[in-house]
Amino acid sequence: MKDNWKNISIKKIAEVARVGTATVDRVLHNRKGVNEKTKKRILSILSDISDLKNNSIKKIVLCCESGPSYNNTLKYHVEMITKRRNNNIIIDPYFIPAKKFKPSYFEKIILNKFNESDGLIIVSQEDTNIERAIQKYSELKKPVITLTSDLPNSNRTAYVGCDQSAAGSTVAKLTVNSLNKKKGKILMVMSMPYQCQQERELGFKKILRTNFPKIIINESVYSLDTSEESYKHVKRYIKNNGPPLGIYNISGGNIGVAEAIKDTSYKNEVIFIGHELNKNSKKLLDSEEMSFVIGHDVKLEVEKCFSLINDFYNDKPINNYKSSILIYTKYNCLDYGLIF
Secondary structure, eight states: OGGGGTTOOHHHHHHHHTSOHHHHHHHHTTOSOOOHHHHHHHHHHHHHHHHHHHHSOEEEEEEEEEOHHHHHHHHHHHHHHHHHTTTOEEEEEEEEEGGGOOHHHHHHHHHHTGGGOSEEEEEOOOOHHHHHHHHHHHTTTOOEEEESSOOGGGTOSEEEEEOHHHHHHHHHHHHHHHHTTOOEEEEEEEOSOOHHHHHHHHHHHHHHHHHOTTEEEEEEEEOTTOHHHHHHHHHHHHHHHOOOSEEEEOSSOHHHHHHHHHHTTOTTTOEEEEEOOSHHHHHHHHTTSOSEEEEOOHHHHHHHHHHHHHHHHTTOOOOOEEEOOEEEOTTTOOOTTOOO
16 A cells, blocks of 8 residues: 555645545635535545654665674664564664774665665765765655764765764863873874864864964874774884873774773873773773763764654654763763663
């Protein structure tokens, strides 16, 4: 039955109601000239169509390329939310570790799923081929939602996630307050060309350079979103340059950064701030190996992605959704809901 209502038209409504198209048009535009019984019959048909659109099963392709903690957290929330939505959403998921990612993989998935999906949710680093594939997908009048890290050049439908530049600026302010007017160097840990990381970096640097020029951003090291890589590069930096006043981990691999600081005997001398509250970062906050963790509500963001896709098919306006930036310390990072 659902298939019969695809691309519904005034002509089709008129056929089902057994009236002329002009009569349907009058009802749609609330004009006079239609008897009450006929009007009720047409409105009932329109209501049925609306219900079918709202309740029809949507197949959503989910592509996520990130570190293991975020991949697992997102997977968990997606599975829980789809179950609660009475199975009116079917997820076709693809989770790829950042260090193993090849852009051509997501490009092929997107292009191959044109005709068998109703929408796309994607977490990915910036890549021209992926952006072109999204543009082609969007041309089919299907929604594409970028999650956590935006792809603004892809013609996506909407972005869901926090203001990443503001998140970086927040870290800058927390760092300065924690240093208590000390002068010195800050080390940044980065990974891939994600839009979210670039925006965090810009927000962080803007605040420090504009308002606190005596705090110098020394250089960046790269982690590939893994603890193994972050440990290796941060330890090497400290060995060669001595401890910085602070370390801002824009990417994943917080455990590796903390281990590097501990192994070089500077545990209580370095302000360490990173992103994503999970079981690992909570342990680091509890042990005071991390000073702050910047987080966001992944569960809420996944819910919003599904809602936007549903709104798209019900002809409602679609806008970007900026979630709140959450600041965690050892005193407010309850482990309720932390799965990974």
